[in-house]
Every structure is written in structure tokens, then in C-alpha cells.
């Protein structure tokens with residue numbers, strides 16, 4: 001006899017097989033394929049608030065949050081109403097709309113010294129365009145990136161670092177020209193000396209330094225005290241454009257992003273995820289003298305047929321307005337802190353070695369002895385153990401990211417009861433490891 005669970009698994013297996021016949025790996029973004037945790041990806045049918053439902057009708061408390069955008073939860077009534085309204089007015093015009101100005105005002109109003117912002121359709125486009133602008137403004141080609149930071153699938157950023165700071169970079173994927181990858185230098189996260197040495201050695205070649213001010217794509221790794229301040233100083237000395245990639249942290253860790261939380265102002269910032277409220281939006285912005293070099297005011301070309309898309313702008317505006325209500329970030333902080341404390345307690349009770357990093361509503365519990373401060377220490381995590389934990393949580397109705405090196409995202413829709421249920425599931429799943 002088939003159990004209900006078996007038949008649900010059969011549904012997933014069938015959907016996955018059908019997808020694989022027509023889509024490479026059955027997915028439109030590789031990490032969705034569960035390669036890091038094994039098993040069959042779950043196909044999602046719908047979601048509401050903090051909950052997500054798969055195509056077999058099973059429900060989960062969701063901490064993936066579409067990898068970050070869903071900070072007000074899924075299907076917030078105000079976001080849904082705005083989208084329905086806009087669908088009736090028109091979904092794309094290829095002309096300016098007031099909606100773009102409205103969202104831009106909100107961004108520039110919250111992020112100090114972001115004078116102007118240009119909307120694009122993804123985080124990748126935002127970082128790619130910011131780097132182009134930095135190169136155009138400085139007349140230099142070199143880029144310094146930080147190990148473990150992810151900035152989308154931009155060609156010149158898909159490089160694997162050698163062990164030494166000065167090692168010439170080689171492409172991390174076929175399809176990226178060696179010549180392009182060779183323009184990128186990679187330094188470890190939280191390492192000021194490496195940046196100082198790299199910029200001193202390649203004087204006059206480096207256009208920009210790009211990093212996540214709080215790393216989220218090797219799991220959550222906060223900057224050491226003084227790190228961002230030092231980067232600000234060194235880049236200024238060398239005339240290097242400092243780019244904060246706040247695609248994940250923007251409007252999540254603070255209304256004004258990580259740069260406001262830490263009080264360090266970059267030259268350019270990249271946004272995405274939360275800014276689109278679950279629709280495809282990215283943005284790059286910063287000082288007017290730099291942004292005025294973007295076409296049509298300036299010579300640095302960058303364009304997009306669907307950029308500033310009206311549906312996406314409406315979702316972004318509603319989301320940012322919901323986040324502007326009093327006490328929102330305080331409540332996010334409270335529920336995230338409760339979740340983090342509960343997870344640490346559960347791991348200790350189960351005798352599982354874990355190290356929890358959290359900034360606001362983004363957190364990662366590394367299966368490693370801490371502290372996790374950079375890519376090397378994150379890499380020491382027991383990923384096989386994470387895979388077992390991930391599946392243990394999924395079986396108990398909790399949806400996490402299918403990789404150790406990702407953040408869990410808490411939304412304003414996560415109730416105390418849902419967090420308690422998550423902690424009960426975690427205690428059981430950890431005890432089972």
C-alpha cells in the first residue's frame with residue numbers, strides 16, 4: 001500500500017522528470033536542483049504569508065523567501081491588490097511612468113547619499129552595470145572581488161581565486177574568456193591587508209572593489225568591526241570605486257541597508273530582491289556625479305526593454321511602504337533573534353557542533369566549529385550533515401535553502417507560533433542527526 005507521503009514524492013519525481021526533458025537540469029537556476037543536498041526538488045504550487053505549499057499539497061514554513069525578496073511574506077494583500085490593479089492598467093509600455101520615480105524616491109530617500117538610481121530587471125544586471133559604470137568613470141579595467149561573495153552570473157565575476165591574493169584569476173566556468181577573468185583579482189572576506197596589498201601592487205589598473213557588505217552567499221558572514229571603514233579609506237586613496245552589492249541586504253537588515261547599519265557610504269550600491277517585492281527588479285545607484293555618466297546623460301550605455309516594469313514597480317513600492325510602518329524592523333529583529341537563539345539551544349541540546357551567524361532577519365547555522373568569518377572558515381562546514389538536516393526539516397514541514405552556504409530569511413509574516421513550530425522541528429531533526 002502506498003502511503004500519502006510516497007505518492008507526494010511520486011508527484012515531485014514526475015514533475016522533475018517532465019521538467020528535465022525540456023529545461024537543462026529541470027531548473028532555471030542551478031541551486032534549485034537540490035544537488036548540494038541530494039534528492040528531488042519540490043515543485044511549489046502556491047504560498048501565503050510565511051507558508052509555502054508544494055504541488056502535492058504539503059505545506060511548509062518557508063525560510064527560503066524566494067532567496068530573499070519575500071520580506072513581507074507571500075501574497076501580502078496590499079502587494080496582491082497593487083498587482084491586480086496594475087494588470088488592469090497595463091503591464092508594460094516601454095515609456096517612462098511615474099511609478100519609476102515613486103520607487104526611485106523611496107530608494108534615494110532611505111539610502112543616504114544615493115542621489116540617483118537606475119532600475120534594471122535583476123541583481124545580476126545591477127552589478128554588471130555598476131561595474132561597467134565604474135570602468136567607464138575611471139578608465140580602468142580591473143575589478144577586485146571578495147572570495148565567497150556572489151554578485152550574480154556576471155562574466156568577469158565568475159572566477160575562482162587561487163590560494164594567494166595575487167594569484168592570477170582563472171574562470172570558474174567554461175564560457176568566460178580567460179582574458180576577462182584575468183581582469184579580476186580576488187581577496188578574502190574580512191581581510192583589510194589583502195585589499196591594501198592588491199591595490200598597491202596593481203596601482204592604476206583597478207576600477208572598483210565590489211563586495212557584499214554582509215556576505216550572504218557563503219552563508220551569512222558579517223563584516224568584522226572596522227572592515228568596511230578600512231575598505232572605504234583604502235579605495236578612496238587609490239581612486240577605486242567602492243561598490244556595495246546590497247542585492248540581499250538592501251532594505252532587509254536596515255531601512256537604509258547595510259551601509260546605513262554600519263555607517264559606511266560606498267560610491268555605488270546595487271539592489272535587487274526586496275526592492276522588487278517578488279517581481280524581477282534590480283537597481284544600481286549612488287553619487288550623482290557617477291550616475292550622471294550613465295546614458296543618456298553620459299556615455300556609459302545601459303538599457304532594458306522591461307526595465308522599470310510597471311508591475312514590478314508596484315510590487316516594490318508596496319513592499320517598501322509596508323516596511324516603512326513603525327516597528328517593522330524591530331519586530332523582524334525580535335522574531336529573528338528568537339529563531340536564532342532557539343536554533344543554538346537546539347543544537348547544543350542535541351550535541352551538534354554548530355555556529356550561528358545572524359544580522360537582522362538573515363541567518364545561517366553553519367555545521368562547523370566557529371567562528372565563521374570568511375570563505376575558508378565557512379568551507380569547513382559539514383555539508384553532508386547539513387543535507388541530512390535540510391531533509392529532516394523538510395519532512396517536518398520547514399522549507400530551508402537547499403545548501404549550507406545560504407541564508408535563512410525571516411519575514412514579517414512569520415508568527416511566533418510558526419517560529420515555535422520551526423524550533424520543535426529543528427530539535428527533532430538535530431536529534432536525528
Ligand SMILES: *Cc1c(COP(=O)(O)O)cnc(C)c1O
Nearest residue numbers: 122123124150151152245247248
Ligand atoms: C541574489 C544576488 C545577486 C543576483 O541577483 P539575481 O536577481 O539573481 O541576478 C547579486 N548579488 C547578491 C548579493 C545576491 O544575493
